[in-house]
Amino acid sequence: MTRCLRGVMGWVFVCLPLLSYGVTVTDDRGVTVTFERSPQRIVSLLPSLTETVCELDQCHRLVGVDRYSNYPAMVQRLPQVGGGLDPSVEAVVALRPDVVLMATSSRAAERLQALGLKVVALEPRSHKDVQRVMMKIGQLLEVPDAQKVWRAIDAGVSAAAQSLPKSVRGTRVYFEVNQGPYAAGESSFIGETLTRLGVKNIVPADLGQFPKLNPEYVVRANPDLIMVGQRSAAGMAQRPGWAQIRALREQRLCVFPVEQANVLVRPGPRMAEAARLMADCLSAKASEKTPDAKGRKP
Amino acid sequence: MVRSSALQANALCVRLGHGRHQVEVLHDISLTLTRGRWTSIVGPNGAGKSTLLKCLAGLLPYTGEVQLLEQPLRQWSHRERARHLAWLGQNEVSADDLCVWDVVMLGRLPHQAWLAPASEADRVAVEQALKSTQAWAWRDRALGQLSGGERQRVLLARALAVEADVLLMDEPLANLDPPHQVDWLSLVRELVAHGKTVVSVLHEIGMALHADELVVMADGRVTHQGACSEASTHRALEAVFDHRIAVHSLQGQWVAIAQTDH
Amino acid sequence: MMPTRAVWMGLVGVWSALALAALGVCVGSTGFENLIGPLWSPASHPDQAAMAQQIVWEIRLPRTVGAWAAGALLGLAGAVAQGLFRNPLADPYLLGSASGASLGVAMALVALGGGAGMLGGVSMMNGGVAVGVFSSALWVRIGLTGAGFLGAVLAVLLTLMLSRGAGHTLRLLLSGVVVGVVLGAGTHLVLLFSPDSLQAMQAFMLGSTAFVGWTSATVMLIVWLACWLLAGLLARVLDGLSLGDSTAFSLGLAVTPMRAALVGVLALSTGTAVAQTGLIAFVGLAAPHLIRSLIKTTHAHLMMLSSLAGGVLLMGADILARGLIAPQELPVGVLTAVLGGGYLLWLMHRGQTQTGGAS
Numbered sequence: 001m002t003r004c005l006r007g008v009m010g011w012v013f014v015c016l017p018l019l020s021y022g023v024t025v026t027d028d029r030g031v032t033v034t035f036e037r038s039p040q041r042i043v044s045l046l047p048s049l050t051e052t053v054c055e056l057d058q059c060h061r062l063v064g065v066d067r068y069s070n071y072p073a074m075v076q077r078l079p080q081v082g083g084g085l086d087p088s089v090e091a092v093v094a095l096r097p098d099v100v101l102m103a104t105s106s107r108a109a110e111r112l113q114a115l116g117l118k119v120v121a122l123e124p125r126s127h128k129d130v131q132r133v134m135m136k137i138g139q140l141l142e143v144p145d146a147q148k149v150w151r152a153i154d155a156g157v158s159a160a161a162q163s164l165p166k167s168v169r170g171t172r173v174y175f176e177v178n179q180g181p182y183a184a185g186e187s188s189f190i191g192e193t194l195t196r197l198g199v200k201n202i203v204p205a206d207l208g209q210f211p212k213l214n215p216e217y218v219v220r221a222n223p224d225l226i227m228v229g230q231r232s233a234a235g236m237a238q239r240p241g242w243a244q245i246r247a248l249r250e251q252r253l254c255v256f257p258v259e260q261a262n263v264l265v266r267p268g269p270r271m272a273e274a275a276r277l278m279a280d281c282l283s284a285k286a287s288e289k290t291p292d293a294k295g296r297k298p
Numbered sequence: 299m300v301r302s303s304a305l306q307a308n309a310l311c312v313r314l315g316h317g318r319h320q321v322e323v324l325h326d327i328s329l330t331l332t333r334g335r336w337t338s339i340v341g342p343n344g345a346g347k348s349t350l351l352k353c354l355a356g357l358l359p360y361t362g363e364v365q366l367l368e369q370p371l372r373q374w375s376h377r378e379r380a381r382h383l384a385w386l387g388q389n390e391v392s393a394d395d396l397c398v399w400d401v402v403m404l405g406r407l408p409h410q411a412w413l414a415p416a417s418e419a420d421r422v423a424v425e426q427a428l429k430s431t432q433a434w435a436w437r438d439r440a441l442g443q444l445s446g447g448e449r450q451r452v453l454l455a456r457a458l459a460v461e462a463d464v465l466l467m468d469e470p471l472a473n474l475d476p477p478h479q480v481d482w483l484s485l486v487r488e489l490v491a492h493g494k495t496v497v498s499v500l501h502e503i504g505m506a507l508h509a510d511e512l513v514v515m516a517d518g519r520v521t522h523q524g525a526c527s528e529a530s531t532h533r534a535l536e537a538v539f540d541h542r543i544a545v546h547s548l549q550g551q552w553v554a555i556a557q558t559d560h
Numbered sequence: 561m562m563p564t565r566a567v568w569m570g571l572v573g574v575w576s577a578l579a580l581a582a583l584g585v586c587v588g589s590t591g592f593e594n595l596i597g598p599l600w601s602p603a604s605h606p607d608q609a610a611m612a613q614q615i616v617w618e619i620r621l622p623r624t625v626g627a628w629a630a631g632a633l634l635g636l637a638g639a640v641a642q643g644l645f646r647n648p649l650a651d652p653y654l655l656g657s658a659s660g661a662s663l664g665v666a667m668a669l670v671a672l673g674g675g676a677g678m679l680g681g682v683s684m685m686n687g688g689v690a691v692g693v694f695s696s697a698l699w700v701r702i703g704l705t706g707a708g709f710l711g712a713v714l715a716v717l718l719t720l721m722l723s724r725g726a727g728h729t730l731r732l733l734l735s736g737v738v739v740g741v742v743l744g745a746g747t748h749l750v751l752l753f754s755p756d757s758l759q760a761m762q763a764f765m766l767g768s769t770a771f772v773g774w775t776s777a778t779v780m781l782i783v784w785l786a787c788w789l790l791a792g793l794l795a796r797v798l799d800g801l802s803l804g805d806s807t808a809f810s811l812g813l814a815v816t817p818m819r820a821a822l823v824g825v826l827a828l829s830t831g832t833a834v835a836q837t838g839l840i841a842f843v844g845l846a847a848p849h850l851i852r853s854l855i856k857t858t859h860a861h862l863m864m865l866s867s868l869a870g871g872v873l874l875m876g877a878d879i880l881a882r883g884l885i886a887p888q889e890l891p892v893g894v895l896t897a898v899l900g901g902g903y904l905l906w907l908m909h910r911g912q913t914q915t916g917g918a919s
Contacts, residue, residue, distance in 0.1 A: 178760045180759065180763040182759060182763075207888060211888045212890075213887055214588065215771060216589040216615060216619050231756070231760075235704075258756075355806075381812070385806060390804035393802035395856055396856060407800060407811045440856045
């Protein structure tokens, strides 16, 4: 009986805002934010949210971004209001936004809300998150075909996976995020992309998302291919014992310059592009199977 | 008998502080301290006694001339000077973590080759120094575990271990109780009997009056220098302390008595 | 003749180092595995022997030896620092070397990343200066190691310049603190240009022996030997200084130039350790204390024993760092803080419960 009552109440609450033709969204902090009409002036303080807004074709609604949002190109012409974690509150307020999109991990939310701005905190961290965030923003901006946009992205990832020759499936990959060495595990965003591409990650899910590994582990695991950002790539072959790793012996290294590394690391609507970047490199480097020193085929 | 001078100062001026805040602390001091004698420097607080002593040891920059054993101080090499002049400072940091033996052995540094271990002569000197200050029993204890008076005796032993011709001591009786003060007195007498020169800054007037010579200072100048037995020295001493003390003879020694009514 | 206590302690230090080295060879990404058998008699364990050989000789042994060498460098530097400043709280990073190394590494990280992070819009510095400082080719040649070393040494030089020589201990100390704070702020500023480097920077700040190979280990051992010899020559100065500047001078020691030389030893040893293994805390502070709590001795013995203690401490921390959550690693700086800090806490507790002693 109480359940029925709760259901009725729920419908009433859902219908109420509809009755007022407003928009309601619950963000990742669990805060429900109501708008009388879909926000027209948006400040985005997280690059992946900026990219999501533009992917949904609402780039024209952006009036300000953080200093790290740099895609697509038109966003670079917008006024920058500081970092994502430490935005210039004054600059944000001066832009008179209808909503501020930011990460959940920023302290500025309380300050901005205290000044009367509406804050929606969303932070995509996995593949599922990207879809969820895109749907939320679609709902917020009243974009009717958000689902279609998502399906296109998802299809892009599948296409990248299918573009890989059969011989590449099952390649054992090590993805290094930073010197340390910090690796991307199976459960991280990058790891999920790799899994969808059909390759194996030498770092299993139980080690966490970005574990700091003992470099000996990588030597023992002997990955077939190493993916690394340009910054960390310097001096990899000189690490003690690493020269023997198959990937380094046979020069099967995917070194991503910084702009590409950004695409790979940010969970956002460019994940199809990320998958394509990885797939291209895998096809190029992992496909030729050379026999090892003892003449045995791997 | 004409004795040579151990220390001599000519037109000595010392300024302390830097830049615009320099203050002249010693004004144009000239004095000669003879060898083989014990000289005490006395005076009210702020007279510049410690400053003068530090200058004679070469520890402060000065204008004018200082001579050690009739040679300009500036011309002595570090090692030679260290062998002939020992210094015992006032309220200086002490090595709490070193044991007493090692501390006193540091006094032998000027005599040791740079990396050489302690020689037999060094060991003998250290033992002698420790025994003469009654500190031999604690030679294995850490300096930090000793009381103030015990620590002072060890530092004194360190200065004695140098076996220098000239000993400069600034407030050597700090923390020492009366029996040990008397011990110090006998020690100095013995040193002087062996031809060493001792210069001490003392604020215990009674002790200072046991010296051979007294240098009376006030306001950065020397007001009197003379033998402790002479009346003129006593008058000068009384005058520099505003006649709040009077010097009298008692059982063959000179004592300073407080003048409570004036 | 009965060996003195110092010699006994030295032997203990050497034997513990050897024992820990043997342990270090057995601990790796698979946790603890007994490799002594396969290594000693490869014939009886043929399958294990080959892999074991490579892993041990190329990875584990140089890493363990390197950890000892870094610990020895820091232990030596700590003893020198505490003698120079006559302060039991002194550590090798006092003269700004830690902040200097951080700044160097931060600049190298930003440069190696192509100066990216200055995204879109207007960059903070106009073209010329920024590009010059961050031009990649130069930094690749120097590498992170070189950048760290240069940063540390230049910071100490800056401190010496600020204090106008090594004449006054207090002025030296003050300049060191100022340089440390200013360069630390500079590091944060540089990292603003490249927030992606934050994780790598953190790895540096917490210290890591992960990539120490034979080259690094050899470099550190050679530098340690040189610094130990030089510091050994100057040990008497530290002893004299412990009685105060005036007494040291009166004992014939040329205080200022020798103090400058000791600062040089400090810079060289700290710079080398930091360049190879990052900022490892507490080893320089705890090792001399550990020795002093066990024995009262002159600086000549103290510096050797402090090196041995530092080496053993860091080796132990390194083994724990790799063994506790294998195949993941804990930052070794956290473990040295736990081990070293824990020991200091116990010392303090013991000091408090021991009442009495001469006043």
